[in-house]
Amino acid sequence: MRKKFFLKGIVEFGILFLLILTALYCWTALFGNTLPQKNQNTEKRMVTDKARLTTPKVERIKPQGFARYIGTSDDTILNSFGEPQEKLPSATNVEWWVYRESEEQYFKVGIDLATRKVNAIFVGGRDTLGYKGLRVDMPFKKLVQLSSLYANFKLNYHEQSFQLELSEDDLNERPLLSFKNNSYAITYLHPHSKRVYAIEYLNTDMLLKKNIFRIVSQTPLPVQFQGETDWAAMNDMLPADLVRLINVKRSLAGTPALIPDDELTSASQTVLNELGSNPREFLDKKRSRLVKDILNGNLNQRQGLYLYSQGIPKKMYQITGLTRSDFDIYCLAPIYDNSSFFSDSVLLRLIFPKLVSANTKNIGVAYNRGVLVFIINK
Numbered sequence: 279m280r281k282k283f284f285l286k287g288i289v290e291f292g293i294l295f296l297l298i299l300t301a302l303y304c305w306t307a308l309f310g311n312t313l314p315q316k317n318q319n320t321e322k323r324m325v326t327d328k329a330r331l332t333t334p335k336v337e338r339i340k341p342q343g344f345a346r347y348i349g350t351s352d353d354t355i356l357n358s359f360g361e362p363q364e365k366l367p368s369a370t371n372v373e374w375w376v377y378r379e380s381e382e383q384y385f386k387v388g389i390d391l392a393t394r395k396v397n398a399i400f401v402g403g404r405d406t407l408g409y410k411g412l413r414v415d416m417p418f419k420k421l422v423q424l425s426s427l428y429a430n431f432k433l434n435y436h437e438q439s440f441q442l443e444l445s446e447d448d449l450n451e452r453p454l455l456s457f458k459n460n461s462y463a464i465t466y467l468h469p470h471s472k473r474v475y476a477i478e479y480l481n482t483d484m485l486l487k488k489n490i491f492r493i494v495s496q497t498p499l500p501v502q503f504q505g506e507t508d509w510a511a512m513n514d515m516l517p518a519d520l521v522r523l524i525n526v527k528r529s530l531a532g533t534p535a536l537i538p539d540d541e542l543t544s545a546s547q548t549v550l551n552e553l554g555s556n557p558r559e560f561l562d563k564k565r566s567r568l569v570k571d572i573l574n575g576n577l578n579q580r581q582g583l584y585l586y587s588q589g590i591p592k593k594m595y596q597i598t599g600l601t602r603s604d605f606d607i608y609c610l611a612p613i614y615d616n617s618s619f620f621s622d623s624v625l626l627r628l629i630f631p632k633l634v635s636a637n638t639k640n641i642g643v644a645y646n647r648g649v650l651v652f653i654i655n656k
Contacts, residue, residue, distance in 0.1 A: 336432075339425050341457040343409035344385070344399045344479050348461035352394045355387050359406075362387070366515050367508045369577055369614045369648070370487070372397065376519060379406055381535075384526040388484070399479040400617045403526040412455070412463060415530070418472040421465060427453045431491075435482045441495040448491060451623060464490075466620040469627050476620040490621050509647055517643035517652075520616045524633045524641075533636050542605075542642025542653045545598040549607060550644040550651045552597055560591045572612045572648040583649075584624055585609035598653075605653055606632065612648040 341348075347355065355375065362375035366386070375387040383406050388398035405413040411424055421427075427449055433440040444454060455463040462485050468475040480488065525535045552559065554573055557566035568581055586608045594609075595602055608629060619625045632638060632654065643652040 336428050336430075336456050337426060338456045338458040341459045341461060342411050343405065343407050343413070344401060344477070345412075345457045345459065345461050345463060347387070347396050347399060348457075348479050348481050349459065350396050352389050352396070355389075355396060359387075364515065364519070366519055367512050369507045369512070374400075374615075376522075377406070378403070378522060378526070380404075381529040382526060384523060397481045398484045401477045401479075402523050402620075403530065412465070412474075412477065414474055414477060416474045418467060418474075421453070421474060425455050428456075431456065433482050433486070435486060439495060440486060440493055442491045443494045444491055447623070451626075452490070452621065454491065464488075464621070466626070469631075475626075476617070478617060478621070488621070513645050513647070516613075516616065516645050516650075520619075520643060520650075520652075521641065523616050523619075527630075527634045531634055533634060534639070536633065536641050536654075537639060539640040539642050542640055542655075543644065544642070545600060546607075546642040546644035546651045546653050548598055549594055549609065549653075550646055550649060552594075553609060553651070554646060554649065560593055569611060569649065573646065575647065577612070577614070577648075579612050582622070582624070583609060583611040584629075586629060600653070603656070605655055607653050608651065610650045613645075613650040614648055 347358070352375075359377055362377050364376040366374040366376055368374060368388075371391050372388045373391055375389060376384075377386065378384045382404045384403035385399060385401040385406065387396055388400075389395070390397045401414055403414060412421070429444045429449060431442040431444075431454060433442065442454070448454075450467070451469070452464050452466050455465065457463070460482060462480050462482070464478045464480065464485075465474050466476040466478070467473065486493075521536060521538055528535060553561075553569060557569040561569065565583055568579065568583055572579060572583075586606065590602075590607045590609070592602075594607055595605075598607070600607070610625070610629075619630045633641070637656065638654045641652055641654050643650070645651070
């Protein structure tokens, strides 16, 4: 009897166990994806919210300081600042009016030669307007208080829409501000102090042509119109403008002015001449072709040439008679505007600090059609 009862209990337990397994199987088949689906929806919602946070409608700020002059006529600039110290030609149909009222002040105004209107202003020194808002040397904390920093911008240009997207590096090194007069300002930050190192005010046309931010829309860039370039004047004036800009930064840093040296200038010209006439003597095939294209007037190069430090071939030192232990040679291309030393992260992080260093006292510069060579003492 007891044995019969025991067997009956085992059978009933087995049936109950099978019923539970069957019920769990059915539940999983019918409702098993409910919780994971909820998590997926939650994750999707978080991504969407994040995108929404980084792509709000950009709040344009009131144009003050130099921003007020974007889009005005060249007569307005003359009435406000007088005649420039120099008029520097460019390779992109823009004439730069250079102003420097003191050792710590430097700005230049870009005049569109077709419209005679201001399309860009580059500020590298102290603000001559006495404006207390956006200015060179202001800390990043003050910049954020002045305006929210946005990762995405929608631009309308010639009945087309462009969508710009700033990377994390862009936001940390060159955030973009937007003004109510449809102008923009790229604020270049010092890589170490995170203070505003230079400011470039631009209209929409110049911002797009500068092409330093990613364009996520499938809209073709505007054609880069090139008028007649006075290369002879540019070859002569761009090096002097570079030294002027360097010395403004040295003055702000409390460093004595960099002195142009005739021997180093001659050595720089020797390097430039040899590099231009026979680039394969110093460079590989790819970079040699790049130098030839630039010297032949191709302005649409996407690659850059950065030769410095250990990347400089021994032959370059041999043809100058200089020693690697005492001098640094730099070969850079394409350079059409000295503002490249702030917009190009390689130049800003690795090369420009050498130019404002207290250890550097002398410089020689040579330039030809986009190829820049300079030599400094160590």
